[in-house]
Amino acid sequence: MASSEESFLARRIDAEAFPLAVVDVLALAAVLTIGVINHNGVEYLSTNTVGWLLTLVPFLVGWAVAGPLVGAYSAGAAESAKAAVPLAVRAWIPGSIIGFALRASPLFSGGFQWTFGVVVLLTGGVSLAVFRWLFFKLRG
Template sequence: MADQSFLEQRLDASTWPIAVGDLVVLLAFLLVGTAQHRPALSPIDILTTEPLVFVNAAAPFILGWLIAAPLIGAYSPGGGSAPNSSIPLAIRSWIPAAIIGFAIRATPFVEGNVQLTFVAVITVGGAVVLAVWRFIYFKLR
């Protein structure tokens, strides 16, 4: 293990189903959230008629996830072995991922703002959807 790089210790190829599921549930969560701010449009309508609105809303958090999850170990050998290690790793990864997303949204380059209620909903909601997804994954595996 000493001859493995930092990322090699954090990334286990067998966790790819979890990684795909994480991205799907995060994208779905962010799409539903985006749709809440456009009540005249369904989530499908947003994807088909205003995809850039969704990309603008989701990209900061997905980028944050892609940075934080491997660094924290969400896809490490322990991250894919059992729910009692996988779920806490996902939650611990989501918190810095969300912070990265909020930091990106706070710049003038991204439309949107960072209000306290938004921070709470994204932080708690993201952690919940990741935890529920991973719980279901291990129940069905």
Template sequence: MSTTSYFRSRVEPTSLAAGLVVGDVLAIATFIAAGRQEHMGQPIGDPLGFLDTLAPFLIGWAIAALIGGLYTRDAVLTPRRAISWALPAWILALLIGMGLRASSLFTGTAAPTFVLVTFVVGGTLLVGWRALAAVIASRTERIDE
């Protein structure tokens, strides 16, 4: 299987996939913005710091989502499936993101409390969004029929 056909099987070129990308980025960015607001003040006041905190998790999520085929209709076929596919992907994304934060590529640390909070709060936002996306997708599909 070529790289191109592999990625085509993992990312469908549809408006659903585009909507999932936007929602995923917003869910992760919301978590990062809330954390920076709580610990460092207004995220808008330090856009580069915000992006430096956000980037490792977006990179991790992009890798996990591609591996897991999360930008396909199958990934949000039902809320249960959306949760069961997104949760392990979030765990992988978290491990990648924390690894990147612990490296010299990005600032920050992978302190155990941050890992736990990121897993729970970030995961709740992201996996919750994915479950909601499954509900929306199923209703939209019924309307289109």
């Protein structure tokens, strides 16, 4: 018999939702990269690749933790945009909070400012919603 932890995760992660994970990482990486470019210029991506990637990591870690726990990759999420979009937005709220906490920690530079938090919360949520909606539109 499966443990309650295995049952919980088994209900939250479905292999059919794997393409959504790819879409989500691309969405978050794109919106965060646009922010990096706006603050540092496009040349920063090649002159300070580690700095650029370290900007993405706290939020991708936050998403990797929160997304499955909230059900962003559950069987229902893989069925339609109507199910997938709200799950992504709901998962982004705790995911971004984890990212903010990591950025505010000594593990990452950048710190946390409220304006930054509002911008990342909104743009990340919108990018996840739009990318997931496009995924289902293109998939047909």
